Amino acid sequence: MTTMTAAHLPLPSPAEAQEQLNADLRAVLSSDPTADSPILVGRPSILRRLAAGIAASIGPETDRIIARTGPDAQLATAVSVHTGVALAVISADGSVSGEIHPGERIVTVSLFAAEAEAHSLAAQIGERGAAVLGHLHAIDLPGDRAMPTSAVTAPGLLGETGEEAH
Template structure:
């Protein structure tokens, strides 16, 4: 008798669709579609433990294996970074671009930077540069949502610049669970 095959791709697709629906139900304004990424109410979605746990698991799976620490880009990213830290077992630091070296940002470490979904590229770049000046290497930038196709465990979006001498350092890629286009299609 042949072993029944387990439809892993179907399970992943269904799980992703359920997460998308839960995030859309809690984080999109009631009037319907998002007209701007800044309307995305990330904290409303992350206040739901079932959503936070699933997002942390998906982003935790995307953390590069050489990562030694998670860094939250300020307090708005701390909730998600804490959940990813609990999921992965990696230590966590919360920093702002102004205090990256003063708050224990690890030197000579490979870090994954967790940012709010609404963080603009310039804001992300400021964090990457501050961490580089403190001696850390940012190997991934993680967020719930990106303005582009979403990805679970695979890079999406454009590499983030690492400053004037970017050619000397690898450019981290922003990894997201969902893309803005997916959220547009999630609501009527």
């Protein structure tokens, strides 16, 4: 009888895994990365790693994850599945798919860093009586460059008013 053994490759270090993800992102991003968002969320290997990175920043105090429609909602759905935290999606007209309850502690999620959008979303959540703990985005696009500097970043936490906490 022949015994089969499988060679196991060592897992990459966190820094190596981050660089591999950044390389994958650079490979699919064009000069207009926001136009590429359907490509990013349409690639399960990229979406899974982005979601896992964001999920690591979501604490047990979080009651709900909220995102806008489109690619942000697709990423937030993957984060919700990864964490088990409930999800709601707010459309551009302010309608909600899912639930937002007064007193809930919310983390908002987006694919790209967009401070104005994060503040707008925080204001809509605040109108419903929930508190925004923070905003997490998957891809930082510094200046005019189309390449991410970091696959997962967590800027300063937002207070209930949507203002950055200090």
